[in-house]
Amino acid sequence: MELYEKGYIKREELDGPELKFGSVEAIIEWTRKMRAGEGFGAKLALGSYRLAESYGVPEFSMSVKKQELPAYDPRGVQGHGLQYATSNRGGCHVRGYLFSPEILGSPEKIDRFALEGKANWAKDLTAVIDSLGLCLFTSFALNADDYRDLFNFIVGENYTTEEILTTGERIWNLERNFNLKAGIAPTEDTLPKRLLEEPISDEPSKGHKHRLAELLPEYYKVRGWDEKGVPTTEKLQALGL
Structure with a gap:
């Protein structure tokens, strides 16, 4: 149109x-x-x-890696926009859902316009939930410890929360490496130009653009990737990949 x-x-x-x-x-x-x-x-x-x-x-x-963005304008939810940009399968709201803490306050309320800490929030738990065969929206009520307890009860193991989240990190890095070998370059970790340059014109997010250029370097650092967004040999070895 x-x-x-x-x-x-x-x-x-x-x-x-x-x-x-x-x-x-x-x-x-x-x-x-x-x-x-x-x-x-x-x-x-x-x-x-x-x-x-x-x-x-x-x-x-309005797409990332050629997949259309669903549901939310990332200019009003900085963390959620970071997840759109860095999702291994492109514009997708179920490979990360910072909309929940940024807007709904679950599991805790965080400032939707702030940048601090967003890189850490944008990691791995959704890959864990997917691998358990559960709907992401169960995370409105459950946290990482709950998923650990559910999994341990079902399989009769005693995994720690850290081990469960490391599994999510392994999944994410494996997908990232697959993308790199398939020709999906880290330069595609971006958002449509409009969302980076044109501010929202109406309240309640009037005047805001997405600040991806500020968030992306910290995200790569937190991930243990190089400055270009490629997983380092050390990170892959640590994950058994």
Whole structure:
């Protein structure tokens, strides 16, 4: 709709309703056409990144590593935005969920605009929860100690919380190495240009941009990666990788 309203997509390209913001008719019909792979709908079905890229403006796609950002504007939740940028599978809210402490106050309330400590918050627990086969949203009520106790009860072991979290760290680093070998470079640990340069215009987050450039070096340091975002030999050896 933005591509259309700014003149990139032309009216003559459309075999359906005009792509205007707020049009219920357009939302329903173009969703149907995308599902059917029908006409211009087939082009829309390639995803927002490929669509915007085909018109020479990939920055119009609100995506990370070509996957669209869900749910939240990271300019108003600095930690959550860091997780969007560094997720191994791109824009994803279930490979980290700092929205919970930054907005909901679970397991504790932290300042959503602050940067201090966010790199530590953005590590590993979600990989643990995923590997247990549980929904991330159980973390609204449970913490790392609870997941440790559940796992130990089921398998009859006596893992410590530190060992459980190290498992999450191992998973994360293994995924990172896979991405590097697959050609997904650390330079893709970023957010759309708009979110880094254009401040939010309305309250309650008016005036805020995402401060990724300040957060990313600390995140890499906390991870034990080099300044370019590559896991060091020492870190991989320590994790048995």
